[in-house]
Amino acid sequence: QVQLQQSGPGLVKPSQTLSLTCVISGDSVSSNSVTWNWIRQSPSRGLEWLGRTYYRSKWKNEYAAIVQSRIAINADTSKNQLSLQLNSVTPEDTAVYYCARAPGKGEGYGFQIWGQGTMVTVSS
Amino acid sequence: DIVMTQSPDSLAVALGERATINCKSSQSVLHSSNNKNYLTWYQQKPGQPPKVLIYWASTRESGVPDRFSGSGSGTDFTLTISSLQAEDVAVYYCLQYYSLPWTFGQGTKVEIK
Numbered sequence: 001q002v003q004l005q006q007s008g009p010g011l012v013k014p015s016q017t018l019s020l021t022c023v024i025s026g027d028s029v030s031s032n033s034v035t036w037n038w039i040r041q042s043p044s045r046g047l048e049w050l051g052r053t054y055y056r057s058k059w060k061n062e063y064a065a066i067v068q069s070r071i072a073i074n075a076d077t078s079k080n081q082l083s084l085q086l087n088s089v090t091p092e093d094t095a096v097y098y099c100a101r102a103p104g105k106g107e108g109y110g111f112q113i114w115g116q117g118t119m120v121t122v123s124s
Numbered sequence: 125d126i127v128m129t130q131s132p133d134s135l136a137v138a139l140g141e142r143a144t145i146n147c148k149s150s151q152s153v154l155h156s157s158n159n160k161n162y163l164t165w166y167q168q169k170p171g172q173p174p175k176v177l178i179y180w181a182s183t184r185e186s187g188v189p190d191r192f193s194g195s196g197s198g199t200d201f202t203l204t205i206s207s208l209q210a211e212d213v214a215v216y217y218c219l220q221y222y223s224l225p226w227t228f229g230q231g232t233k234v235e236i237k
Contacts, residue, residue, distance in 0.1 A: 047174070047217060047228040064225050098173055102221070108180045110164040110221035114173035
């Protein structure tokens with residue numbers, strides 16, 4: 001049974017970097033049949049996909065245009081986890097952040113397994 | 125980007141009655157290679173992440189009650205709760221995973237009348 005456990009600070013100051021971690025159990029971050037995603041949810045923007053990382057002979061990343069210039073998603077194979085870094089945050093980045101597993105497109109589902117969510121507030 | 129538009133934004137249904145939620149995509153999410161619609165329906169309750177109900181537009185996830193069903197193809201989709209139960213009070217979302225960025229509808233809040 002795949003489980004995702006998120007951690008990270010709930011309060012970040014404007015212009016600083018938001019950093020979250022998602023520990024994976026029951027699967028490998030290096031699996032070549034899934035992608036590992038970050039999604040956020042806010043009342044003003046709804047559910048919004050931010051980006052993903054995945055391994056297909058080499059590591060690949062894809063990011064949403066809205067955050068592309070200030071986001072990094074990385075995998076740590078030694079800890080079987082993925083991370084999110086979002087730079088230069090503003091109050092607009094206040095949201096609940098989720099990590100999520102997506103099986104290969106041939107399996108359907110979209111985002112199948114979700115972390116528990118982390119509420120991040122950007123405020124001084 | 126594919127825009128997903130749900131209707132209505134909210135609805136109140138009596139216990140035991142039918143609830144119908146619509147989702148329209150700005151372009152087709154039917155993949156010609158496998159004739160599958162790349163659309164998932166989620167249920168979200170307060171303080172919880174979304175939970176998969178239906179994928180491939182009409183395939184019920186294991187463990188989901190059979191009062192939940194999905195239909196539609198191309199750009200128009202429907203989630204039906206055939207007999208609303210108290211535990212179905214939640215917000216429901218559609219997601220297209222046909223092309224990046226994967227995008228969600230704005231959500232439909234279902235309440236008891």
